[in-house]
Amino acid sequence: MxxxxxxxxxxxAVLALAVMQRTAPGxxxxxxxxxxxxxxxERLTGRQFDIRxxxxxxxxxxxxxxxxxxxxxTTNGVWALLExxxxxTTESVSIIAASWRAPNGARYVASKRPSTYxxxxxxxxxxxxxxxxxxxxxxxxxxxxxxxxxxxARTEFAPLDTEFAFHMDGIDTLPLQGELVLTADx
Amino acid sequence: MTERAAAxxxxxxxxxxxxxxxLLALPFVVALALVVHSWETALEWWRVSxxxxxRVEAGQSAxxxxxxWRLLRSTRVVDRPDGSAVVLVEFEAVIRDPDAFARxxxxxxxxxxxxxxxxxxxxxxxxxxxxxxxxxxxxxxxxVSLTRPQAGxxxxxxxxFVLPKESLAEAQPMVSLAAGRPYFLRFEExxxxx
Numbered sequence: 001m002x003x004x005x006x007x008x009x010x011x012x013a014v015l016a017l018a019v020m021q022r023t024a025p026g027x028x029x030x031x032x033x034x035x036x037x038x039x040x041x042e043r044l045t046g047r048q049f050d051i052r053x054x055x056x057x058x059x060x061x062x063x064x065x066x067x068x069x070x071x072x073x074t075t076n077g078v079w080a081l082l083e084x085x086x087x088x089t090t091e092s093v094s095i096i097a098a099s100w101r102a103p104n105g106a107r108y109v110a111s112k113r114p115s116t117y118x119x120x121x122x123x124x125x126x127x128x129x130x131x132x133x134x135x136x137x138x139x140x141x142x143x144x145x146x147x148x149x150x151x152x153a154r155t156e157f158a159p160l161d162t163e164f165a166f167h168m169d170g171i172d173t174l175p176l177q178g179e180l181v182l183t184a185d186x
Numbered sequence: 187m188t189e190r191a192a193a194x195x196x197x198x199x200x201x202x203x204x205x206x207x208x209l210l211a212l213p214f215v216v217a218l219a220l221v222v223h224s225w226e227t228a229l230e231w232w233r234v235s236x237x238x239x240x241r242v243e244a245g246q247s248a249x250x251x252x253x254x255w256r257l258l259r260s261t262r263v264v265d266r267p268d269g270s271a272v273v274l275v276e277f278e279a280v281i282r283d284p285d286a287f288a289r290x291x292x293x294x295x296x297x298x299x300x301x302x303x304x305x306x307x308x309x310x311x312x313x314x315x316x317x318x319x320x321x322x323x324x325x326x327x328x329x330v331s332l333t334r335p336q337a338g339x340x341x342x343x344x345x346x347f348v349l350p351k352e353s354l355a356e357a358q359p360m361v362s363l364a365a366g367r368p369y370f371l372r373f374e375e376x377x378x379x380x
Contacts, residue, residue: 092305129350
C-alpha cells in the first residue's frame with residue numbers, strides 16, 4: 001500500500017510529461033499565419049488589406065497580349081483564373097503569395113508564367129482608399145479542382161500575419177473553356 | 187517515526203518563512219525572466235518603429251537624424267482615371283552628421299489623421315513629363331543616402347505617391363530615418379489642395 005501510492009503518482013507524472021512533450025507546438029506552429037476563412041464572392045478583411053475573389057474561369061489554354069504580341073500558354077491540366085478585388089487598409093502593400101491547397105493535400109503556387117501581363121495582382125501595388133482588381137492564376141490537375149482552397153497572404157512567410165483562405169466550393173461545375181482570353185478590359 | 191507521522195510533523199518556522207518568501211518572490215522572478223529574455227527584441231522594436239511624432243510647421247526646418255530637413259514643395263502631378271492623384275513631394279536636407287544620415291532604411295511617406303500611410307510609388311514616365319518644369323529623375327531618400335554626402339552638403343530628395351484625391355487635403359508628409367527612430371518628422375502641410 002505504501003509503495004503503490006508514490007508509484008501511481010510517478011506513472012501519472014510520466015504520462016503527463018509525455019502528453020505535454022507530444023503536444024507541445026513547434027516554433028512554426030506558434031508563429032503560423034492567422035487564417036481568415038471565407039468563400040467565393042465574400043469580402044474578407046485582414047491586418048493590412050481586404051480582398052474578395054469575385055469570379056473564377058477555367059480553361060485549357062491561356063491567351064493574352066503583351067507588348068503587342070499574342071501569347072498562348074498551354075497546360076496538361078487546367079488553368080484556373082481568379083478575378084480578385086483588393087484594397088490596402090492601413091499602408092501601401094503588395095501581395096505576392098497565393099497558393100491552391102488541393103484536396104489531396106498538395107499546394108500549387110500561383111503561376112508566374114504570364115509574367116509580362118500587367119493585370120496580375122502580384123504585379124500591382126495596393127494603396128489605402130484605392131481598391132484594385134487583378135488576377136491570380138493557377139495551373140492545376142483537373143481532379144484537384146473540387147474541394148480546393150485558395151490561400152492568399154502578403155508574403156510567402158508571414159508569421160502571425162493574416163492568411164486568407166477561400167473555399168472554392170462548386171468550382172468543378174464551371175464550364176471548361178478552350179481558350180481563356182485575357183483582354184485589356186479585364 | 188513512521189512515514190505517516192513524518193508527513194504530519196509540524197513544519198519549522200524557518201521552513202515556513204522560506205516557503206512564504208519563495209512564493210512572494212515568484213512574480214518578481216517571472217517578470218525578471220521575461221525582461222531578460224525579451225529585452226533585445228523590445229529594444230529592436232523600439233529602434234525600428236515610428237512611435238514619437240515631431241511636428242514641423244509649414245516653412246520651418248527641423249534637425250533630425252544627422253540633417254536639417256525642410257519641405258520644399260509638393261506638386262500634384264496628374265489625376266488618374268481611377269480617382270487617384272500622383273503627388274511629388276520634395277525635401278531639402280542639409281547634412282550635419284553624414285554617418286547618421288546614411289544609416290538605412292529611410293522612409294518617406296504620406297499619412298492622414300486616421301493613421302493610413304501611403305509609401306513612395308513609381309511615377310510613370312509620361313506622368314513625369316507632365317510636370318511643367320525640367321525635372322530629372324528624382325533622387326529618392328535611399329539613393330541619396332547611398333552616396334554618403336559630406337557634412338554641409340545640401341541635397342534635394344523627392345518621392346512620388348499615389349493616393350485618393352479626397353485624401354490630399356489631410357495627407358501630411360512624414361520622414362523616418364534609422365538614426366532618428368523611434369522619433370519621426372511630420373510636416374504640417376502637404377499644400378496641394380483637394
